Structure formats: structure tokens, C-alpha cells
Amino acid sequence: MKRLLVFIGALLLVGAFLAIIVLNPSEVEFHPTHLHSFRPSLGVLIILVFLAGAVVALLAGSARNLGTSLASWRARRAARLAMRAGEWQHSGEQLAWGGEVERSRTLLRKAWKHNPGNSGTALALASSYMDTGEYAAAQEVLDAAVAQHAHDPDLRYALGETLRRRGEHGEAIRMLETVRVQHPHAPRVLISLRELYRETGRWKEAADVQALYLQTLPVEAQRAERERLVQFTYQAAIAQADADARLSALDAVVQRDRTFVPALVSLGDALIEHRRPDEACKLWEKAFKQHPRLVFIERLLAQDSAPRSRAIALLSKYADQLDPGSVHLLLARVALADGDLNRAGTELQAISKQDSPTVQRTWAEILHRRGEHEKAWDALRTAADHLGAAASDHRCIVCGRVSEMWLGYCDGCERWDTYRSGSEL
Numbered sequence: 055m056k057r058l059l060v061f062i063g064a065l066l067l068v069g070a071f072l073a074i075i076v077l078n079p080s081e082v083e084f085h086p087t088h089l090h091s092f093r094p095s096l097g098v099l100i101i102l103v104f105l106a107g108a109v110v111a112l113l114a115g116s117a118r119n120l121g122t123s124l125a126s127w128r129a130r131r132a133a134r135l136a137m138r139a140g141e142w143q144h145s146g147e148q149l150a151w152g153g154e155v156e157r158s159r160t161l162l163r164k165a166w167k168h169n170p171g172n173s174g175t176a177l178a179l180a181s182s183y184m185d186t187g188e189y190a191a192a193q194e195v196l197d198a199a200v201a202q203h204a205h206d207p208d209l210r211y212a213l214g215e216t217l218r219r220r221g222e223h224g225e226a227i228r229m230l231e232t233v234r235v236q237h238p239h240a241p242r243v244l245i246s247l248r249e250l251y252r253e254t255g256r257w258k259e260a261a262d263v264q265a266l267y268l269q270t271l272p273v274e275a276q277r278a279e280r281e282r283l284v285q286f287t288y289q290a291a292i293a294q295a296d297a298d299a300r301l302s303a304l305d306a307v308v309q310r311d312r313t314f315v316p317a318l319v320s321l322g323d324a325l326i327e328h329r330r331p332d333e334a335c336k337l338w339e340k341a342f343k344q345h346p347r348l349v350f351i352e353r354l355l356a357q358d359s360a361p362r363s364r365a366i367a368l369l370s371k372y373a374d375q376l377d378p379g380s381v382h383l384l385l386a387r388v389a390l391a392d393g394d395l396n397r398a399g400t401e402l403q404a405i406s407k408q409d410s411p412t413v414q415r416t417w418a419e420i421l422h423r424r425g426e427h428e429k430a431w432d433a434l435r436t437a438a439d440h441l442g443a444a445a446s447d448h449r450c451i452v453c454g455r456v457s458e459m460w461l462g463y464c465d466g467c468e469r470w471d472t473y474r475s476g477s478e479l
Contacts, residue, residue, distance in 0.1 A: 146158045147162075166195075179195050180195045196213040207243075214227075223250055244263050288304075297327055301324040304317055314471075319349055320462060322337045331357055338353050338354055342354075346375040390419060418430045449473065
């Protein structure tokens, strides 16, 4: 049917052309250029013009269809390449999980080369290098990816973590801060920034970021993180160079959390620095009653203005909440400082851990004062055999790090309130 219609249409068109020629037999002069001319009949000229227009229209339509076809071909080709790159990426990731690192990287590099617009491929390749500690190679991949996708937060976050592992903390902070500008409440970004500030000792910034992180958590998950905020705020407070600012900041920490022992100790120290020993002693006495810790008694005993008898009375009253051996050792040291060697010896004999380096060092001092020098040397040798060279120093009960003075924070194990004095066995 379609062919019949085309055939009839062609016959009608030929008929129309013949009619035009017959009805327009007169010749006309036609100049295609200024040098050439010919004299066709008017009918023939009309038909030629019509056919020329039809050819032009046909060529224009063909050109448009050609552009559409070319664009469609390019789109299909790009889709095929993207699909193949996706398959390479998937295979590369599976090989990585199987431990075939080199084959995995070969496929991931191939996928990234053929589809650089897929940031996931760059992340997978960088992760492969991160897993094997090749941080420089991971950074190179991520730098190139960030150059192509400057506002991709996943790429910037991954680059920040890579820089952190390379030890380039300043650059890592700068990179993660740019992500925080885009996403100010993203938990993983806040956590990474918080840890970077903590690792670099920038406690004020760490506390600020921790406060923001707290706002992202449900109420039931905030308790531990609030404790961490107090710890960071405490570190920022003691880092204050100005004595007045330090005192004010420590007081704010104590007002926020009256159970945090390091802040209570340090606030008393700050009051002593401001020549307010009476307030410091009252603070430490109250703190000891709420949190029986020998560090408060030691602070009280160190103050000339505070009556020693009151500190000893407090110690005796709360002795059942303390380690008995530590109480006896501290009382022995008090007696030794008073020159009462007999009472000091009695207190030491009540200690069950006689092989403790601190106990042996105290025995050595008592024996030396009694004139029993040989026995004193034996006690010192026993203390040395038990690693008691630093027995009189403060020691972290978690990692064993030693300090000449009490510290609220241990750089070794990165924990708070872990230092104990030699009086605490």
C-alpha cells in the first residue's frame, strides 16, 4: 500500500511538471554568473528551481540528522566506556578485598583513566595505597582527583586523612577545615579535626570542635563526649599563659564538672599562685571528701599555712576508701618528715607490699638516719632491682610514664587523671 501511494505521488508530480512545461513554453534568459547565461523555457526553469530547493532542504535535513546521530554515537560510546570502567572498578575492589593488590590497582588505574569523572574510582585507588602505608602515592591520586573535582567533600576528606597519616598536620587541618565550611555539622569531619587539634596540642580548637560535635549526637550518646569536652577545656585552661586567665578558665571547668579531679587539683594550684592558700586548702579538703584521692592530701601537706593535723585527720577518716598500703606509706613519710623514725617504721611495717620500690626507698632513708648504713644500701639495691629508680616521682598507672610532678594528662597514653605519686602503691 505504501509503495502504491509513492508510485501514484510520483506520477502526479511528473504530470504536474509536464503541465508546467506545456503551459510555460516561452524562453527566458537566465544568468547563473555574470559571464554565463542560457535561455531555458520558463517551465523548465521553475522545475529546476523547485528541484534545487528540494535538494537544499534534503541536504540541510541530512546535516541535522548527521549531528544528532554523531551526538548519539558519542553518548553511546561514553556510556559504554563508563560501564566498562564501572566493571573494572568493581573487579578492582573485589581483588583488593582478596589481597591481590597489584591486579586491583591495575584495574582501578585503568578505570580512572577511562572515566576520570568518577571520583569513586579515585577514592578506591587511594584507599588501596592507604591500606599498604603508601601515603605519598595515595596523596598523588587524591591531589589529581581534587584538581578535577574541587568541591567533592569525600575527596577532600580523604586527602585530609592522608595528609594526617603522613604527619602533615597543618595541611591536613587546612584541608578538613575547607570541608567543614561546606558541611559544618558532618560528624566524621568534626571527629577528624578534633583529633588533629588534640594531636597538635591545640586544645582550644579541639574543645570548640568537640562542642560542635556534641550538637550532632542524640542525647543518650552525649555522656562520654561531654566528658571529653571537659577534658579538652581543662587542657585549654592550663595552657593559658596569663595567670588570671588560667584561674578563671579552670574555675569555669570546675563549675561545669565538679567530679573532674585534674581540674580540682589545678584550680587549687592556681589559687596558690594567686596567694590565696586558704581558698586552695578549702577547695582541696572539699574535693577530697567527695573524691578521696591522695593527691589532695599531698597538696594539703605541702602547704605551710595549712595545719598538718587536719590533713592527717582527713586521711584517717577516709582511710577505708583508700588503699591501706598507700595510706600507711604516706603516714610514714609524714612521720619521717617530722623526724619520728619509730612511727615511720611502724607505718612501713604495716604495708603488705614490702618489695615495692617506694617502700624500700623509704626504708633506706629510715635506716640511713638510724645509722644502719649497710641495711640502707641493701634496701636501695632492692628498690633498684624492682625498677625503683624513679619511685618518688609521679607515675602513670596506665603506661608507666614517669614525671617529676603530678600531671592531669599523660602524653604517653593520652589519658586524664592517671598519674599517681610514689605514695600510692
